[in-house]
Amino acid sequence: MRRILKIIREEYEVVSKRRGDDQSLHQLVTANPDDVLDYSEKLLNLRTDLLDQLTEYETELETSIENIANQASEHIHTNEIILTVEFLKCAAKKRTFQVIVVESSQVYYGHLMAANLAKSNIETSVIPDAAVFAMMSRVNKVIIGTNTVLANGGLRALSGVHAVALAAKHYSVPVVVLAHMYKLTPIHVAYHEQVNFNECASPANILPYSTGALLNKVKVYNPIFDYVPPELVTLLISHQGGNSPSYVYRMLSELYHPEDYEI
Amino acid sequence: MQMDKKNQSKEDKVGADGLTKKERRALKVQGRQTDDNKAELKNIKANPRPNYPEKNELSKKDSGISIKEKTQIPDEIISGIEQKSSIESKLSDKEKRKLEWEKTLAEKKNQLNKSDSDAQGLSKAEQKAKRRELQEAQRLAKLKSDPQNSKNIPKSNEGKANPKITSESRSEIPRQVKSKVPNESKKSPNVSKTPLAKKCLHGNKVKLLNHLYIGDSKSFEFEDSVCLPNIHPAFIQLGIQYSTKTIMGSNARCISLLSALTHLIRDLRSPPEQEFCRFLESVLQNSSDYLQKCRPMAVSMINALRLFKLQLTQIDTNIPDDDKKQKLIEFVDTYIKDQVMTAGKAISMKVFDKISNGDIILTYSCSSLISQILVEAFHRKKQFKVIVVDSRPLCEGREMLRRLTQVGIECTYIFINALGYVMSTVTKVLLGAHALLTNGYVMSRTGTAQVALVAQAHNKPVLVCCETYKFSERVQTDSLVYNEIGDPDSLLKIDSSDKPSPFNSWRESKLTPLNILYDVTPPDLVTAVVTELAILPCTSVPVVLRIKPTEI
Secondary structure, three states: OHHHHHHHHHHHHHHHHHOOHHHHHHHHHHHHHHHHHHHOOOHHHHHHHHHHHHHHHHHHHHHHHHHHHHHOOOOOOOOOOOOOOOOOHHHHHHOOOEEEEEOOOOOOHHHHHHHHHHHOOOEEEEEOHHHHHHHHOOOOOEEEEOOEEOOOOOEEEEOOHHHHHHHHHHOOOOEEEEOOHHHEOOOOOOOOOHHHHOOEOOHHHOOOHHHOOHHHHEEEOOEOEEEEOHHHOOEEEEOOEEEOHHHHHHHHHHHOOHHHOOO | OHHHHHHHHHHHHHHHHHHHHHHHHHHHHOHHHHHHHHHHHHHHHHOOOOOHHHHHHHHHHHOHHHHHHHHHHHHHHHHHHHOOOHHHHHHHHHHHHHHHHHHHHHHHHHOOOOOHHHHHHOOHHHHHHHHHHHHHHHHHHHHHOOOOHHHHHHHHHHHHHHHHHHHHHOOOHHHHHHHHHHHHHHHHHHHOOOHHHHOOOHHHOOHHHHHHOOOOHHHOOHHHHHOOOOOOHHHHHHHHHHHOOOOOOHHHHHHHHHHHHHHHHHHOOOOOOOOHHHHHHHHHHHHHHHHHHHOOOOHHHHHHHHHHHHHHHHOOOOOOHHHHHHHHHHHHHHHHHHHHHHHHHHHHHHHHHHOOOOEEEEEEOOOHHHHHHHHHHHHOOOOEEEEEEEOOOOOOHHHHHHHHHHHOOEEEEEEHHHHHHHHOOOOEEEEEOOEEOOOOOEEEEOOHHHHHHHHHHOOOOEEEEOOHHHEOOOOOOOOOOOOOEOOHHHHOOOOOOOOOOOOOOHHHOOEEEOOEOEEEEOHHHOOEEEOOOOEEOHHHHHHHHHHHHHHO
């Protein structure tokens, strides 16, 4: 059973890289029986078990956000920096605090995030990416989401997060990362291996086409991700609770089978 | 010192807001009058009248309507500066002026040809009483007659409501008003319903930074500044350019200030009873107060003005005015030449030695000095690439990009969040500065500190280029104690997408866009500062400051 679970999770991890939760789950269901055949075990029981597992996992995923939100923020993907006394929306009922949201210029998730927070009556300020260092001296806690948690405890997060984490380190502000377990990956990344690790979005977001002739002469990069080394992360919070980034390897071995690391 | 500043700014705010409202109201009702004034200003510009009292005489003839306003302001300003009870006098004058306006309006509309000289002959209290009557009459008249203006009445009445009540309900205006000043100055923007005042709404300020919200830069509009008679048109123009941010960058701001100063010196003629330099000093004080209101002065400007004032006190008082003028203009010119131009050249020579072939230089935002350095180095056949880092909302880096690509330098352009992506390839980081503080902190455009931080994390050398005239005696350890707030709305504009921002209605919600203009970089993130004197560590700022005054 455990192994199957691992396979499922492994599968899930693979698919999670392709993104899109609902669709991937669907793929998961269709893809799994093939995998199971490779293990050549009793098929009849397995199928029902597997389906049970999958539904369980599905509900787990569905509730995971809630779970995390019980501890922390509702927003996992956005590039937020939050000077909170405690966790976000749930906490807002009990405590009052201020939130500073970094706008993250190339995607502007920050704008959405801020609008959402303001709707739930939290005092919110939006700052441009450049002002992170300036504001950090007044921040008590940084809460960020991430795209992936790497095997060494580092993050593959929205670009700009590295600078946020560095600034937090400079001012000794704790950095809390919110991530679901499915964001864990057994991949290791060396510090500067940007090419394989990163993706670039359309540069039109940062240098609009209206700038005309200038575009011919200039190279414009608009990377999506940033590598954040584990020493800049204070705490990882998943739906199961908080962990330090150095513990990621252990969670990995719990979640995935070592044989499945390479697919 | 800080407190003084604060108080000062508060006063300014009162003055500014009051003036604005009043003026706006007046302008709304009486567009023609401003036209007169504008025309007048144009006359002045085209044919600059050196002596201000004279100008007022002139304006009396030109536009009879604004006589009183004009004649009274110099008194007010002088008294405002010299008397201890500056608030009181200012306020009472403000009231007076307001009433004056009303009166002139009333005169115009009702064709009541009550003589002007009448009022002037009366005592102050009587004047006030009379004006109040007039005001009443005028208001009634407004309501009844004049269908054209009836549209404006609701608005203007709303705006007026607050000050009017205060002025009517009390007989002893100045003293009581004085006691109410702090309250009023805070409340009035909230109470009045003009769109401008809305910007000052308390709820939409970041609490942490309440001390930074000095007045509203937007409250200074062209129409308002037209009516400042005691300030040279060159300075008025400058103020507008500062407040609308058409002139950016501390070098550009300083140079434009100094050139306005030469205009002022050239055009100024002192009254016979006053020594030229003293008179110039007082006029300059007014002008710089005005500029301060438009936008807080840059350190470079403060330093330049300080040195100029020092020069004023040192000049020989026995030589004729024209010689003095000549000397002062020469002084300003040499200042620009030595402190800005030559220093820039010296710095670019020094940096040139530090750039090696094949370098990839990262620079942030737009600094006139940095672009000068890079262009010069390129012309001297150094081979290097430049990465221009930029950030919203100002996007000054695009200007930098334009300057560099124009001469053919190979450029890469990124936003500040992609720093981690390129930093590993960079060999040097060159940064401009707004000012260098005595404790070694570098004050510069927001984001500079972040660039330096990421550079340090990747072990890249960070060179800050700064002329010594931008060294300041101020001390600051974080970016929020003293800073400038930019236009919050500029944060909401996304130039690459057509979608409306999700928080267009932020003024009604709990959301606050915060746009600070500067930050300070701690000295441990900066490898060295390149000045025209030498390449120094940040911590030698006080040394430079100490040797400087003797040098000049």
